[in-house]
Amino acid sequence: MIVTIDRPLRADAARNRSSLLAAAAEEFAAHGLDASVADIARRAGIGKGTVFRHFPTKDDLLAAVVLDRIDNLAALAQRLTTATDPGAALLEFMDAAAGRQQQLDLSFLRESGEINARLRNARERLFTAIITLVTRAQEAGAIRADINGMDVILLMCAPNHVVSFVPDPPPDLWRRYLHIIFDGLRPDGAQPLPDPAP
Template identity: 45%
Template sequence: MRADAVRTRKALLNAAAEMFAVQGAEVSVAEIAERAGIGKGTVFRHFATKEDLIAAIVGDLLDDLVAAAVARRDAADPTAALREFMTYGADRLAGNQALCDVASGSVRHPDVQTGVAKLTEAAQALVDKARLRPGVTGRDVVLLMTGMHQAAAPLRDTEPEPWRRYLGFLFDGLVDGVRQSPRT
């Protein structure tokens, strides 16, 4: 690839990553092209579809989440390991709307679907070992992580990390034999 084509592709990927993170998968190709300082046709010379561009952006992020789950699979305390994974995952999702869109299944690209399936399997391996309420699945964990981000999104400008509090509420509800504190 020529040097100018490499620079153009890098500018395109950077613009797309920034815009997808903030606006999600719904951002238009025209907006991405404008941010990158290129024409829409140039975007489509590099990526045949917008979904191909999304897959290029979120693939590494999905792989990172899978690796985070796999790294915790053999932890001495599997319930704590699941909580650590959910904290890590929710933190990653909180900064990237497109990753939330992808993890919740709204992008129908084969590479993305494969990545989400791997993430769900890795989360399931943690769920299988953790002491949770019956019926909780790896898919539930992935969707709940995205849900925390969505619930906290309206507060993002005034309260940067309310999802951490929501994770505490949520995890307490997932854990079998939830300890209840007396209400005052």
């Protein structure tokens, strides 16, 4: 068992840590998981060794970036569970979720393993909040009944991915596809879905 005493970070270390996280977020957004640690370090203006002092592994660094985003999303989702218009609330949530590069996050959704407890915890918060969001929207008749929290999680990431293939995407193009997908969730169509939700 490893015992770590959380003494406060030295001022310069704290500064470096935050610019490192910012740089990592940008670099991962730009190059996906292939972003190199050396590039991240360069962008943050620190040495490569310093990166590994803060995060023992590239994966740990990625996890920290993702935790940040999942945390924010979970907070937003929880806030929206009390909105007056449940349909609009769900749309707003998916809009916020799709607006950022989420590919990385998704790959962490399935890791059931030994990721750090905070991440697993944040994921749990996010999941349950989304489920309430979905349930309320269904009760309000805003979306079809045979939809899942998982469906929403999966679909909200599609727009960004899809847009990533067009050469010079207008910055809001993803909204177009989110809109289409959200329309697909509406109860109008009424034909049952061919497969059960995961």
